[in-house]
Amino acid sequence: MEDKNYAPNDLLINEGVTFVGTAHVSGCAKVNGSFTGELVTETLEIGQTGLIKGRVRAKEIDVSGVLMDDVVCQGLLQIRNTGTVNGKLTYSDLDIERGGRFEGDIHNKII
Numbered sequence: 001m002e003d004k005n006y007a008p009n010d011l012l013i014n015e016g017v018t019f020v021g022t023a024h025v026s027g028c029a030k031v032n033g034s035f036t037g038e039l040v041t042e043t044l045e046i047g048q049t050g051l052i053k054g055r056v057r058a059k060e061i062d063v064s065g066v067l068m069d070d071v072v073c074q075g076l077l078q079i080r081n082t083g084t085v086n087g088k089l090t091y092s093d094l095d096i097e098r099g100g101r102f103e104g105d106i107h108n109k110i111i
Helices: none
Strands: 011-013 018-031 034-046 051-063 066-079 084-096 101-108
Touching: 011 034, 018 051
Parallel strands: 011 018, 018 034, 034 051, 051 066, 066 084, 084 101
Antiparallel strands: none
16 A cells, blocks of 8 residues: 555545544545544555554445454455454455455345
8 A cells, every 4th residue: 555646535544643533535545554433435445554443334445454343345345365354344245365354243235
């Protein structure tokens, strides 16, 4: 996630940055730092150093770090080999790479 390509309506939380609160992002949220709260976005990318705790709603989610609590993914949720998802997950499509982890309640629903 060292990618410097982002649009004006994207949210970027770099390593070492902590955000607490609510964010509604019409583009892509890229998290390498820490996010606690509620996040609603089109696309969510969590880097290896990224940590999200709280309520998340997104169309597409790519997890290389840690995602915890209540997650709803309307499209594809990818858990990479370094990724962990822990909590309540509702998803439409799921891909877990070898080494990726999920713990909690899981519900497959077309959203």
